Amino acid sequence: MSGNILVKNMTFKYPSMISPLFNNVSVNIHEDWKLGLIGRNGRGKTTLLKILLDQLEYEGTVISSLEFKYFPRYPDLDDCLTAEEVLLKESPMTERWEMELELSYMDLSPEILDRSFHVLSGGEQTKILLIGLFLNDDSFPLIDEPTNNLDVHGRKVVGEFLNRKKGFIVISHDQHFLNHFVDHVLAINKESVDVLKGNIETWQFEKKNAENLAEETNQKLFNEINRLETVSKRVGTWGQKRENSTKDAAGRRLAAKQMKRSKAIKKRTEEKIRDKQNLIHNVKRLLI
Ligand SMILES: Nc1ncnc2c1ncn2[C@@H]1O[C@H](COP(=O)(O)OP(=O)(O)OP(=O)(O)O)[C@@H](O)[C@H]1O
Ligand SMILES: [Mg+2]
Structure with a gap:
């Protein structure tokens, strides 16, 4: 993996909006960061990920050579893939033992790989998709609210899984969850976008x-x-x-x-x- 994410003087508004959602925003995100992206509902967290994915037109500059991968992206129902096939689609060279190792970090048994992805529970699907994002070392995952289908134990397990990884952005409203692993925080405030080193507790202290x-x-x-x-x-x-x-x-x-x-x-x-x-x-x- 090489390079950072450089956002410079970025301004964006949806056509129906009167004033911009982002006004002249500049941030520099390092490729190794475990970045928590926080902000109230509607502040533009998902939109910022879409801008990084180049799905929206903006003014200013966004430069990165990273290969972004977005969560959640579910496989087509018609493809009837097993969990193993879902993972192989993300990273064809991955061997079964490597998948099983990642499953063990997620508190899942190996036989889950042979089940159809679509019969898995919401929490199990989340865990498989998250494993898939990290199989390829060259990718930089953009993870949008992974906790929706996770219970307290699931959140702890996924938090510990993410703590083993580096180089990703996670949006979450669950600050306790984020505190398990983030080392930087990007906060979308009312009229500014701030980046700081530390976890949510550091951010609360600074705030x-x-x-x-x-x-x-x-x-x-x-x-x-x-x-x-x-x-x-x-x-x-x-x-x-x-x-x-x-x-x-x-x-x-x-x-x-x-x-x-x-x-x-x-x-x-x-x-x-x-x-x-x-x-x-x-x-x-x-x-x-
Ligand atoms: N396609 C669109 N057209 C017009 N407005 C949009 C569109 N998509 C999102 N918005 C608006 O842009 C703002 C930011 O939306 P976004 O989904 O990025 O927020 P968010 O921070 O991810 O919120 P949440 O925490 O609720 O997921 C919201 O006010 C939303 O209504
Ligand atoms: Mg959102």
């Missing part, structure tokens, strides 16, 4: 820190806005009072000059307030 920092920054900005608003009000009233307080021509000229100055100060202060309000908006935007 909490970012939220605390954002909260602190916002509080400071609010205090600053309050102070500036007081300044702006005081300057305004002071200028007005000054102009009203004197009757003679020279005094009024001086007062008018000071009024002009105080208006300029007021304007500058109001601009500062607007800047700070924009900063608050930006800090909020960064939140997950």
